Amino acid sequence: MDIPNLKGINYFLIWFFNKELIAKHNLSIMDKNNFSGLFDNLRLLPVFCDYYGVFNFGLFQVKERSFRYFILQFCYKLQRGLNFIFNTLFKNRNINSKYLSSHLLYIGIKNDS
16 A cells, blocks of 8 residues: 655645645655554554655646646656656665655555464
8 A cells, every 4th residue: 555645845845736635635644653553453464664765746736737737847857857866866775754755655464363
C-alpha cells in the first residue's frame, strides 16, 4: 500500500499549486508511525514501512490553463534535470525522508497464525 507524502516541501508546493486538495487528504497518516499503525490489526507481518521516492512534481495538480498550470508544466520539464542531479549527488545514499520523498510505502505479509 502506498500513499502520497504531502508533508515537508510537498505540503508547501501543494498549497501553492492547488490548496483545495489539502482538505481531501488525511495528513495525519502521512507520518511513518501513524501510517504503519493502520495495519496493526490486519494480521500482517511488516516487511517495510518508510518514506519512498525522491521529490517529484508529478504529485501536484492544477486547474487546466490557470497561471499555475504553466508553472507546473515548466516544473515537469525541470524534473528531468532534478532527477539527474539527485541521481548524481546521492547515487548510493538513501535520501528517502519525510521532507522530500513523494510517497509512504507499506509492505506486509499476511500472518495466518
